[in-house]
Amino acid sequence: MYGVDPNLFMNGVLAAVLATGALVLVATVLAAWLGCRGRVMSYLYMFTALFVTFGAVVGVLGFRGRGSDARPWHLFLDMKYQAKYTSQGQSRYFADGRSSRLPVEGTVPFDGTDYAADAGRHAAPNPDFLKADPRYYTGVANAAAKGPDGAPAKPAWVTTETAVALRFKPHGHWFGVRVVPPTIPPEKSVEPRLRGRWVGARVWPVKQSAAVTVRSTKLNETYWVNNLPPTAVERAGGWEALLKRGQTQFDRHCAVCHGASGRGGGGELAYGIVGAYGLSVPPANVVAPEIQTQPDGQLFGTVTNGKGAMPGYGHKVRDVLDRWAIVAYVRELQFAYGTPAVK
Numbered sequence: 001m002y003g004v005d006p007n008l009f010m011n012g013v014l015a016a017v018l019a020t021g022a023l024v025l026v027a028t029v030l031a032a033w034l035g036c037r038g039r040v041m042s043y044l045y046m047f048t049a050l051f052v053t054f055g056a057v058v059g060v061l062g063f064r065g066r067g068s069d070a071r072p073w074h075l076f077l078d079m080k081y082q083a084k085y086t087s088q089g090q091s092r093y094f095a096d097g098r099s100s101r102l103p104v105e106g107t108v109p110f111d112g113t114d115y116a117a118d119a120g121r122h123a124a125p126n127p128d129f130l131k132a133d134p135r136y137y138t139g140v141a142n143a144a145a146k147g148p149d150g151a152p153a154k155p156a157w158v159t160t161e162t163a164v165a166l167r168f169k170p171h172g173h174w175f176g177v178r179v180v181p182p183t184i185p186p187e188k189s190v191e192p193r194l195r196g197r198w199v200g201a202r203v204w205p206v207k208q209s210a211a212v213t214v215r216s217t218k219l220n221e222t223y224w225v226n227n228l229p230p231t232a233v234e235r236a237g238g239w240e241a242l243l244k245r246g247q248t249q250f251d252r253h254c255a256v257c258h259g260a261s262g263r264g265g266g267g268e269l270a271y272g273i274v275g276a277y278g279l280s281v282p283p284a285n286v287v288a289p290e291i292q293t294q295p296d297g298q299l300f301g302t303v304t305n306g307k308g309a310m311p312g313y314g315h316k317v318r319d320v321l322d323r324w325a326i327v328a329y330v331r332e333l334q335f336a337y338g339t340p341a342v343k
């Protein structure tokens with residue numbers, strides 16, 4: 001907006017005025033020393049007084065644009081300076097010396113704080129209040145497993161290869177199959193004998209030609225809990241009860257957008273009511289392969305905290321067990337959809 005930095009400009013003007021003041025002061029001192037008298041002298045005194053006052057004001061208030069750590073002047077005190085108790089402060093009014101009162105016995109904490117245990121009211125704190133098991137309460141297995149961007153590390157699908165050695169010796173005593181993990185060296189092989197004879201199983205070096213490789217893929221746990229915690233199944237009273245509970249909760253909270261089948265979609269293909277009315281981001285298809293391959297903890301995280309355009313449901317589905325039940329039911333929907341990516 002300005003061609004010149006306004007701070008710099010004003011400070012230039014101030015410096016010029018102060019320099020003029022200094023000159024006038026020197027001139028006044030010189031003139032008084034040389035014995036000047038009369039009208040000139042009174043002008044000089046007047047200007048000196050003006051400039052010195054101005055200099056003193058600038059000296060105290062400073063140049064423009066300068067920061068200061070000093071406490072500001074309050075001619076009328078702000079409200080924050082009124083007399084009050086700060087949290088955890090001390091009070092001489094109450095007999096126990098605390099400024100805050102304890103909650104009424106039996107108060108249910110909103111945020112997981114066990115006030116009663118904090119106050120030493122009971123010896124064994126309720127684990128639900130303390131949320132002592134992060135796997136169950138947050139779906140997080142290893143909170144430190146984060147990518148360079150600070151986002152939870154992607155689940156790692158690890159493929160292991162196992163060699164199976166086959167060898168038959170039809171007229172002798174050899175036959176049989178032995179699974180050979182490629183890492184076991186041949187000298188560690190086991191050759192069981194039965195009644196003094198070799199009966200077959202033998203660890204075969206992988207390099208020998210008859211080895212067949214079996215590939216298996218599994219999900220290595222990183223940030224999210226891989227499998228639904230057993231606590232959830234236990235508390236629900238078994239898988240059947242858990243799934244039933246999950247169905248109720250899913251139909252109540254999720255089906256409105258994702259449809260009772262979980263297939264979501266937008267426009268013509270919309271299964272859920274919101275999708276039908278045109279969201280900018282259509283509700284995801286929760287039975288799609290890319291959701292099937294997510295760890296259970298990640299689904300729990302999506303239900304609790306939301307994801308992208310989807311809001312979190314942690315505050316609505318308040319019971320942790322209900323959220324795990326939803327995860328279990330989503331898995332059932334995926335299975336029912338017929339092409340499970342993970343068996």
Ligand code: HEC
Binds near residue numbers: 255282283284291310
């Ligand atoms: C208000 C509508 C709405 C409701 C209700 C809703 N979702 Fe969603 N959900 C969405 C939308 C929209 C997306 C796509 C978000 C995106 O990609 O930005 C989504 C995405 C998802 C995803 C995919 C997340 C991913 O990793 O890409 C899952 C899983 C999911 N929802 C599960 C659920 C479950 C379980 C519930 C019930 C607790 C639920 N949603 C309730 C709108 C909803």
